[in-house]
Each structure stands twice: as structure tokens, then as C-alpha cells.
Amino acid sequence: MRVVILGATSGIATATARLYAAEGAALMLVARDAGRLEALRTEMLGLGAAACRTAALDLAAADPHSRLADLVEQLGGVDHIHIAYAIMPAQSLAAADLSVARSMMETNYVSTALWALAAANLLEAQGRGSLVVLGSVAGDRGRRRNFIYASTKAGVETLVEGIAHRFAGTALRAVVVKPGPTATAMTATSPPGRRMASAESVARVARAAAERGGPVQYAPRHWWWIMLVVRALPWWLFRRANI
Ligand SMILES: NC(=O)c1ccc[n+]([C@@H]2O[C@H](COP(=O)([O-])OP(=O)(O)OC[C@H]3O[C@@H](n4cnc5c(N)ncnc54)[C@H](OP(=O)(O)O)[C@@H]3O)[C@@H](O)[C@H]2O)c1
Numbered sequence: 535m536r537v538v539i540l541g542a543t544s545g546i547a548t549a550t551a552r553l554y555a556a557e558g559a560a561l562m563l564v565a566r567d568a569g570r571l572e573a574l575r576t577e578m579l580g581l582g583a584a585a586c587r588t589a590a591l592d593l594a595a596a597d598p599h600s601r602l603a604d605l606v607e608q609l610g611g612v613d614h615i616h617i618a619y620a621i622m623p624a625q626s627l628a629a630a631d632l633s634v635a636r637s638m639m640e641t642n643y644v645s646t647a648l649w650a651l652a653a654a655n656l657l658e659a660q661g662r663g664s665l666v667v668l669g670s671v672a673g674d675r676g677r678r679r680n681f682i683y684a685s686t687k688a689g690v691e692t693l694v695e696g697i698a699h700r701f702a703g704t705a706l707r708a709v710v711v712k713p714g715p716t717a718t719a720m721t722a723t724s725p726p727g728r729r730m731a732s733a734e735s736v737a738r739v740a741r742a743a744a745e746r747g748g749p750v751q752y753a754p755r756h757w758w759w760i761m762l763v764v765r766a767l768p769w770w771l772f773r774r775a776n777i
Pocket residue numbers: 541542543544545546547565566567591592593594595618619620621641668669670671712713714715716717718719720721
């Protein structure tokens with residue numbers, strides 16, 4: 535099993551990498567912070583990874599097509615590709631300063647979509663493999679609290695579902711995993727007392743998604759039921775709800 539993880543220093547991605555390492559997979563961990571990558575490399579080898587390479591890269595600035603081919607060549611091939619990076623500045627900041635909104639859109643949607651398309655082309659060319667991309671339950675509806683971030687995640691979901699449709703009937707898989715609120719650095723400033731899933735529980739869904747299930751998967755899975763209700767709320771009720 536050879537696995538590329540883009541955004542490997544994210545809380546959820548690191549938990550996912552640990553699962554693969556414990557299975558003895560060979561890993562290519564990609565993120566911006568070289569120091570944290572080196573610490574992860576040591577940890578993954580300690581957990582049982584067959585190999586662990588790292589690449590320090592700003593994924594929003596790099597050229598996905600050429601860089602992905604290079605990363606996969608260094609790993610000696612690939613079976614699963616996970617895309618797990620994103621940023622979530624405060625909605626008030628992004629609404630007031632459009633350069634902040636632009637940076638979030640470019641990181642969360644434009645660059646993620648281009649890496650996903652590059653991954654889809656690479657997997658298609660080799661005729662097998664899985665692509666797993668992290669979306670969010672936030673992408674299901676435009677809520678006043680975080681609709682700029684949510685719109686980037688809605689875009690990612692549509693794109694990945696489209697890739698899955700393109701892969702239908704082949705040995706290839708594409709899945710968007712949609713976590714609910716999860717305890718990581720991204721939610722560290724959330725009000726205390728808010729219920730959060732653990733990064734490990736979301737990672738288990740992401741790991742399993744590479745092998746089975748549909749193209750859209752909620753994590754933890756009970757979010758499927760919650761979002762079924764939220765999506766069904768009529769506008770007159772939704773606009774009054776402070777969710
Ligand atoms: N946590 C939640 O509640 C939650 C809920 C739903 C969906 N998600 C989604 O799940 C995924 C993982 O979230 P998380 O909570 O695990 O995130 P996290 O712990 O906050 O980490 C985000 C990671 O993204 C990396 N990153 C941002 N921009 C990058 C760039 N241009 N190039 C390379 N790396 C970049 C950051 O690297 P640096 O450290 O270098 O900045 C950081 O490691 C994201 O797609 C997020 O939107 C999270």
C-alpha cells in the first residue's frame with residue numbers, strides 16, 4: 535500500500551497517516567512545515583510504516599500536474615491519494631477583507647480542485663487507485679456564520695462527486711468525506727463546550743472510504759442523519775434557525 539497525503543500536518547490527515555503507518559504502508563507526506571514533517575516521518579516509521587518520505591510544499595502555490603507525478607515517482611507508485619488541507623479564517627474577517635476571502639477560496643477550492651483533477655488523471659492513467667478529499671458538512675447549506683468557507687467546501691464536493699461519476703464502472707474510486715466539527719487546530723478557537731468528533735474517528739472514515747462505500751461520506755456517520763434534516767429545512771424555518 536502506497537499512500538500520498540496532501541496537507542499531512544492537518545489534525546485529521548495526521549490521524550489518517552497513523553492508521554496507514556500501523557498497517558505497514560509506504561507514505562509520502564506533503565505539507566508546508568518541514569520541521570513538523572520530519573517529526574511525523576519519525577513517528578510514522580515508529581508506528582510501522584514500510585517507508586515514509588516527506589515533501590515541504592505550499593500546495594496552493596505548487597503546480598499539481600508536475601509535482602504530483604514527481605511525488606508519486608519518489609514513492610515508487612501510488613494506491614491511495616488523500617487531500618486534507620484547508621484554511622478557515624473567521625467569517626467576519628473574510629467578509630470585510632476580500633483578500634482573506636480570496637486566499638481561502640484559492641486554498642480550499644481552486645488549489646484543492648486542481649490537485650484532485652491531477653490525481654484523477656494520474657489514477658485513470660494507471661487504471662486503479664483511490665482519491666479521498668476532505669469536504670465538510672458546512673458545504674450542505676449557506677449559513678450566515680460561515681458561508682464563505684462553506685461555499686469552498688460545496689465546490690469541492692461537487693467536483694469530487696463528478697470525478698466519482700467519471701470513474702463509475704472502473705476499478706477507480708473518488709470520495710468526498712464530510713466531517714462535522716472535529717477537534718483539531720482548525721476549531722481550537724471555537725466556544726468551549728461545543729461537541730466535537732475526534733480527529734481519529736474522522737480518520738477512520740477517511741481510511742475506510744478509500745476502499746468502500748459511496749462517493750459522499752459523512753464523518754462521523756451520524757452526520758448523514760443530521761444533515762438530512764438540515765438540508766430539508768424550508769427557507770422560512772432555516773432563516774430563523776441560529777445554527
Ligand atoms: N476540523 C473540523 O472541524 C473540520 C470539519 C469539517 C471539515 N474539515 C476539513 O478537514 C480537512 C482537515 O482539517 P483539520 O481540521 O484536520 O485541519 P487543521 O488541523 O487545521 O490543519 C489544516 C492544515 O492545512 C494545511 N495547509 C493550509 N494551507 C496549506 C497550503 N497552502 N499548503 C499546504 N498545507 C496547507 C495547514 O498547514 P500549516 O500548518 O502549514 O498552516 C494545516 O496543516 C480540511 O479540509 C477541513 O476543511 C475540518
